[in-house]
Amino acid sequence: MNALTRICPGPLKRALSRKPTVAVLRLHGPIGMGGRFSRGISDAALADVIERAFASKPKAVALSLNSPGGSPVQSSLVAGRIRRLAEEKDIPVYAYVEDVAASGGYWLACAADEIMADPASILGSIGVIHASFGFQDLIARHGVERRVHATGANKAFMDPFSPEDPEHAKRLEAMLHELQEVFTDHVKARRGERLVTDAEELFDGRVWTAAKARELGLIDGIAAMKPDLQARFGKKVRLRLFAPKQGLFSRFGGGGAEALSEAAAAGALAAAEERALWARWGL
Incomplete structure (x- = not known):
């Protein structure tokens, strides 16, 4: 001892x-x-x-x-x-x-x-998704009238009870691509050289x-x-x-x-x- x-x-x-x-x-x-x-x-x-x-x-x-x-x-x-x-x-x-x-x-x-x-x-x-529904035909068949009052052209962005607006869809896709870049950058930063490729297939979902x-x-x-x-x-x-x-x-x-x-x-x-x-x- x-x-x-x-x-x-x-x-x-x-x-x-x-x-x-x-x-x-x-x-x-x-x-x-x-x-x-x-x-x-x-x-x-x-x-x-x-x-x-x-x-x-x-x-x-x-x-x-x-x-x-x-x-x-x-x-x-x-x-x-x-x-x-x-x-x-x-x-x-x-x-x-x-x-x-x-x-x-x-x-x-x-x-x-x-x-x-x-x-x-x-x-x-490794990707970003946005999913929703379109109910405009359903409510029309049941005699439901959609009433929306908003201060701003984009306040009712992607409203599921209205027909899809092509401009809204385009803007949403741009946002999803921005989020995808954040996700992709995170993976590349953390995995670094261990990734055998940075090909698109790794980041397409x-x-x-x-x-x-x-x-x-x-x-x-x-x-x-x-x-x-x-x-x-x-x-x-x-x-x-x-x-x-x-x-x-x-x-x-x-x-x-x-x-x-x-x-x-x-x-x-x-x-x-x-x-x-x-x-x-x-x-």
Whole structure:
């Protein structure tokens, strides 16, 4: 026993035997969907969780990722927060994709220093989409007259109850192309020389299996979270999950029957939107 262990054997022994810890952030669900009753991913819902994960002084932060996409703004905000903290605290970040990391889900994956996936994972869909409906013929058949009063020629932009205006459609397409450039620049900046090509096929909305994604440089390997982290940090590595703390009362806003009714309506809408996003990938 050396002099240091004789002076403080207990604390030193505990320090030497302490297991390495990896903080796990669970990023599951659609991004920015459903408002305050959403079970999905948003910066407001996860800001405190992400901050606590990095503040816990882990060896690394692991992203358990399973998302069909959603809001580009929320994707950018969450990914940006992860990158800022990773660089400030000099902590590596590893992403582990489960079923899918598509569109905004892949945007989040690129916040990691390395991306791993399951052999059956679906990845990519690097693109931007806007979808809506046109109800003008339906309401006309039922004798419904649409009345719109607006101060500005573009205030009723893409109104679903009016015939599509070619100028509005052209302006929308221009906006989508601008958002696509932001997404593409993010992927190129994060993946860098690992991308084997910057061909258009990478950024036209296609999705890939994990094996093909690895060939293209969109991911770094095929592995599950626990065995991969054990290979990196040893068999005794401890995985510590960080997730939002939200009780039943807070989920319904604490407003009694009215809040319960609002929650039910909002939950049904959010569930329908979420179902549509997952269904695109056969899930």
